[in-house]
Amino acid sequence: xxxxxxxxxxxxxxxxxxxxxxxxxxxxxxxxxxxxxxxxxxxxxxxxxxxxxxxxxxxxxxxxxxxxxxxxxxxxxxxxxxxxxxxxxxxxxxxxxxxxxxxxxxxxxxxxxxxxxxxxxxxxxxxxxxxxxxxxxxxxxxxxxxxxxxxxxxxxxxxxxxxxxxxxxxxxxxxxxxxxx
Numbered sequence: 062x063x064x065x066x067x068x069x070x071x072x073x074x075x076x077x078x079x080x081x082x083x084x085x086x087x088x089x090x091x092x093x094x095x096x097x098x099x100x101x102x103x104x105x106x107x108x109x110x111x112x113x114x115x116x117x118x119x120x121x122x123x124x125x126x127x128x129x130x131x132x133x134x135x136x137x138x139x140x141x142x143x144x145x146x147x148x149x150x151x152x153x154x155x156x157x158x159x160x161x162x163x164x165x166x167x168x169x170x171x172x173x174x175x176x177x178x179x180x181x182x183x184x185x186x187x188x189x190x191x192x193x194x195x196x197x198x199x200x201x202x203x204x205x206x207x208x209x210x211x212x213x214x215x216x217x218x219x220x221x222x223x224x225x226x227x228x229x230x231x232x233x234x235x236x237x238x239x240x241x242x
Contacts, residue, residue: 092223093124097195100216101126104209106197107176110134111220112145113185113193120146120193129176129198136171137196143168148182148194153210156180158202179203181210183217187224195220 101109108127112120122134137145143165144154159169179199184191195217
């Protein structure tokens with residue numbers, strides 16, 4: 062894991078902004094994938110996953126950068142227990158070793174042997190509402206640093222902004238279609 066500092070985070074976020082600039086015509090899934098990949102690169106983690114609440118408030122995996130995050134996200138959906146679920150309360154969760162957390166034993170049974178040990182779960186907000194979370198995954202125990210937490214929070218914030226933008230774009234298209242009909 063590489064050391065992170067605020068300058069590196071700022072540079073990475075500027076580069077991400079440049080990549081996303083002018084991508085309004087790209088599907089939301091493509092834009093979210095770009096953010097998730099950038100977060101994995103900056104944090105130097107095995108993989109990143111993104112869980113969002115659907116319209117019935119069930120968590121759904123919508124993006125991941127590797128098999129470990131994919132396994133974690135599907136396990137979160139299945140057992141509805143884990144740092145990704147707990148982060149829906151609005152607080153970031155940093156789990157040093159998932160195998161050593163008794164409250165996540167049911168989740169651990171699902172992910173053991175799949176490269177998931179340390180998890181950093183940052184809530185994704187749309188305005189004041191928590192609508193999901195971004196999960197950083199490492200295959201070995203790891204104490205998450207303040208810089209890593211800030212970085213994960215920044216990327217979760219970008220996801221929230223993209224969701225807000227997509228909602229506004231959807232309303233704009235609906236308004237245009239409604240007026241033209």
